[in-house]
Amino acid sequence: MLEISEQYINAISYHFPERSVTNEEVLQDYFHFAGKNADKTLTTDRIYEQCHIRNRFQSDPSETAKDLGNRAAEKLFEEWKIAKDSIDYLIFVSDALEYKGPTTACIMQHNLGLKKSIGAIDILHGCTGFIYGTSIAKALIISGQANNVLLITADVPSKVVHPEDIELRSIFSDAGAATLVSNKKIENGINATIGNFIFGTDGSGEHALKVERSATRNPADIQWLSQFEDVPHRNNGGRLVMKSSKIFLFALRIVPKLIAALLEKENLSNEEVSYYILHQANGQMLDFIRKRMKLEKEKFIINIEEIGNTVSASIPIALCETFQNKKPKPNDKILLAGFGIGLSWGGTVIMIGD
Numbered sequence: 001m002l003e004i005s006e007q008y009i010n011a012i013s014y015h016f017p018e019r020s021v022t023n024e025e026v027l028q029d030y031f032h033f034a035g036k037n038a039d040k041t042l043t044t045d046r047i048y049e050q051c052h053i054r055n056r057f058q059s060d061p062s063e064t065a066k067d068l069g070n071r072a073a074e075k076l077f078e079e080w081k082i083a084k085d086s087i088d089y090l091i092f093v094s095d096a097l098e099y100k101g102p103t104t105a106c107i108m109q110h111n112l113g114l115k116k117s118i119g120a121i122d123i124l125h126g127c128t129g130f131i132y133g134t135s136i137a138k139a140l141i142i143s144g145q146a147n148n149v150l151l152i153t154a155d156v157p158s159k160v161v162h163p164e165d166i167e168l169r170s171i172f173s174d175a176g177a178a179t180l181v182s183n184k185k186i187e188n189g190i191n192a193t194i195g196n197f198i199f200g201t202d203g204s205g206e207h208a209l210k211v212e213r214s215a216t217r218n219p220a221d222i223q224w225l226s227q228f229e230d231v232p233h234r235n236n237g238g239r240l241v242m243k244s245s246k247i248f249l250f251a252l253r254i255v256p257k258l259i260a261a262l263l264e265k266e267n268l269s270n271e272e273v274s275y276y277i278l279h280q281a282n283g284q285m286l287d288f289i290r291k292r293m294k295l296e297k298e299k300f301i302i303n304i305e306e307i308g309n310t311v312s313a314s315i316p317i318a319l320c321e322t323f324q325n326k327k328p329k330p331n332d333k334i335l336l337a338g339f340g341i342g343l344s345w346g347g348t349v350i351m352i353g354d
Helices: 023-037 044-051 065-079 104-111 129-142 166-171 222-228 244-265 283-292 311-325
Strands: 008-015 019-022 055-058 089-094 119-124 148-155 175-182 192-201 209-212 239-242 275-278 333-340 344-351
Touching: 008 065, 008 311, 019 023, 023 044, 023 166, 044 166, 044 283, 065 089, 065 104, 065 148, 065 175, 089 104, 089 129, 104 119, 119 129, 129 148, 129 175, 129 192, 129 311, 129 333, 129 344, 148 311, 166 239, 175 311, 192 244, 244 283, 244 333, 244 344, 275 283, 275 311, 311 333
Parallel strands: 089 119, 089 148, 275 333
Antiparallel strands: 008 175, 008 192, 019 055, 148 175, 192 344, 209 239, 333 344
């Protein structure tokens, strides 16, 4: 009979590109690219009111999600004193893979100097990506296929956002995060045990948030690309479009149900949860959800103001900052929940170790 081992989130490190973009720069670019169609009444204060973000990060034109993920992983090895040879499985979660083939995780194995006797897979996912990646890492450990899983979540949404789409430009940010999921605790680590998972999917919402002209369905052609010749990144990877009201209503409808279902599955009350860490989609949206659910402000983590929406990296970055700044105590329970593009949602509850 297979002996079931514990599964822990041991360590997290993250990396941002060098360039940060302020609301003033976002507004300046918007007025330039939108031209006569621009809303001249828009101000930096209104941008902040709509998303509670003052700063976001933008990758260099030559920098990819893989590059950001690699840098986060290198930080993980250094900051947490993790031996590269201990990694026996690599999961890369992103909406921005290097190629249709080969698997980006395979390339990262070589880039990071990991041993060749490891598994390496990509998970093409966005806002709920960290939840999916963690669940698969846990399953690999439970089944005895791996002991130490390196989970890398990274995205570069700035490359598919047009400067005139000011709502998207205001929200999205590039970043990478690396998480170690293991069957044993590490010294001075986060060492949080991973609970049960809940997932949800509604593919009828494919058009609510998508990157158009980005793959095999109606791919980009010369005529379509020619309209973006004046854009720095030229939208070569497609263009992100969002139906804001549908996404907002989706979050308000689904997230409270997701949290309630997680609490029921783990037999917990709101009072027994020390912190709630949701995908950092939009500060105004998160604050609305918190107030609607009557959750304590001190327990509800919102770190989006100087970071922006980093897609699949948002939950691990917020979790790492919570561990560093809030100093959770042993046995503190933290609810993690992702939601967004897909439409998809999912979550789990972790418990801090001693």
